[in-house]
């Protein structure tokens with residue numbers, strides 16, 4: 001049974017997940033862009049890449065670059081490390097890169113030492129636990145939390161959890177690898193259709209605010 | 223045996239901060255933080271007249287025609303992290319009750335509207351109007367705290383728009399919106415009363431400056447000076463002061479004779495955007511008809527937001543069609559050009575309150591400090607300040623919702639009271655606040671907490687302490 005699932009997860013489901021992720025993101029993005037054209041045309045008028053990128057730099061790239069990040073340094077650092085690890089480790093993990101190379105004959109990009117990738121995967125899991133604890137303990141977060149928020153935390157945690165278990169060969173390697181692939185595919189497939197879609201929108205939301213603030217109101221927004 | 227002083231005569235040695243905090247506890251015990259019994263005649267009336275069917279029809283139509291990408295993307299992007307909470311004075315002042323956090327207010331309004339596809343009870347719409355109109359000043363402070371820059375002020379303003387389409391707007395602010403519609407000014411000032419006020423102030427000023435003029439409808443003037451409705455109505459001395467400062471600095475200025483003179487805009491805050499557009503069009507066209515070189519506006523924050531940022535956009539001007547600047551900046555420029563000089567410095571310790579609309583609406587904070595430093599002996603900063611200032615809780619139309627919501631408004635800004643108390647503890651006696659709404663809001667706070675503070679406009683201090691070579 002696990003062999004069948006393995007073949008499915010490493011074959012057709014990869015494609016399905018990629019199609020849903022890339023196609024879905026493209027669809028969501030164009031929906032937003034078209035709606036903005038129709039009803040908020042001024043967004044295009046005021047848009048300024050310069051201010052958008054500058055604001056994104058202070059908020060997301062530079063650790064503790066924003067006023068609020070400095071007010072909440074623990075949350076800010078955890079969020080920063082979480083996102084960096086979340087993005088970097090899957091792309092540069094040796095096992096993944098080898099897979100791309102054998103499958104597509106591409107991907108000559110550098111790889112991470114396994115130990116580093118392992119630490120990064122743990123960091124993602126710690127981040128998930130931290131966010132979970134915030135959700136259940138801080139009243140202002142609890143008030144706006146619903147089942148969905150827990151669900152996406154689980155969706156993000158699972159690929160990393162199963163990946164770590166597979167790497168450390170806790171139990172049956174093949175089972176964990178299969179689950180790991182399924183979890184990863186689920187995360188990719190759901191990205192455009194859940195709150196994970198903030199990954200698609202973030203730059204444009206931040207960017208519009210930054211454009212208004214930077215160009216019209218001449219004030220920083222970080 | 224030495225005499226023991228009676229405890230009653232003991233001096234209150236608490237700091238102002240301690241006094242403010244103690245008063246908050248008393249107010250909580252006295253039930254002042256319970257807002258559930260507030261009645262508003264127009265909201266109550268509208269609640270009786272609406273039906274769920276009608277509400278859904280209107281809300282769906284509103285969403286279909288006006289619910290644009292900003293509204294939808296903001297809702298889809300928000301990760302419910304709560305990081306915006308500590309930006310908001312409503313949340314900070316109401317014992318951090320999460321329902322007052324910015325995202326909490328979005329949950330209680332927009333999320334519900336979208337989830338139910340507009341199927342709301344009249345009581346729910348009533349509650350949403352109260353949330354959007356009295357629990358948010360559209361101050362944009364939370365936007366500075368959100369990792370995505372989600373503009374919750376925009377979302378709350380959208381809720382007000384929806385409520386406007388349902389006739390669910392608090393009575394007092396609706397009255398000012400009616401005044402705009404009927405008279406093109408906020409305070410039911412009649413056309414002849416306006417000119418009368420200008421002439422009266424000119425008369426008064428002649429005692430001080432023999433040849434002062436308050437030119438009306440002069441073509442091609444350097445400066446078209448605009449004020450808000452309350453100035454001719456009950457703060458006429460501000461017109462006097464502005465004229466004195468301009469006269470003294472040799473500025474070629476004029477007031478318009480006709481409607482359009484009032485730059486204020488409560489319709490922007492009730493969600494009556496059609497009317498907002500009309501007001502701004504009148505205003506700009508009145509300046510253009512007079513071929514003025516630029517508009518300078520008095521010390522008001524919300525009007526600046528409307529003229530510089532929001533209203534012009536509705537009419538289709540990306541940026542103001544003729545240069546328009548706030549007097550904070552204009553005063554600073556007059557000083558830099560050497561036209562406005564300080565005779566002697568205001569001798570007391572002052573602190574500068576940044577109005578939301580002049581900092582997050584346009585970074586004018588350093589201009590304000592420039593003027594303050596030139597005219598005052600000592601400036602002690604309150605923190606946070608500049609673009610992170612704490613709102614006065616009067617702006618965004620909240621004070622205009624009138625007496626029914628006054629206690630709620632003042633209680634919901636205990637946080638600002640603490641900030642003012644901190645500077646009072648440092649010996650500050652005077653708060654400089656270059657905005658009308660801020661004056662209203664801070665005045666109520668100062669009185670409620672008996673803080674030993676005076677409030678001044680920049681113009682108040684400039685007028686009193688400027689060099690007046692020809693004054694009699």
Ligand code: SF4
Pocket residue numbers: 309310311312323324327357358359360361362363364365374375378613
């Ligand atoms: S705009 Fe200001 S008043 Fe409104 S929720 Fe945000 S911080 Fe609070």
Ligand code: SF4
Pocket residue numbers: 299300301302303304305306307324325367368369370371372
């Ligand atoms: S800080 Fe931004 S993303 Fe977080 S809850 Fe507030 S509005 Fe949503």
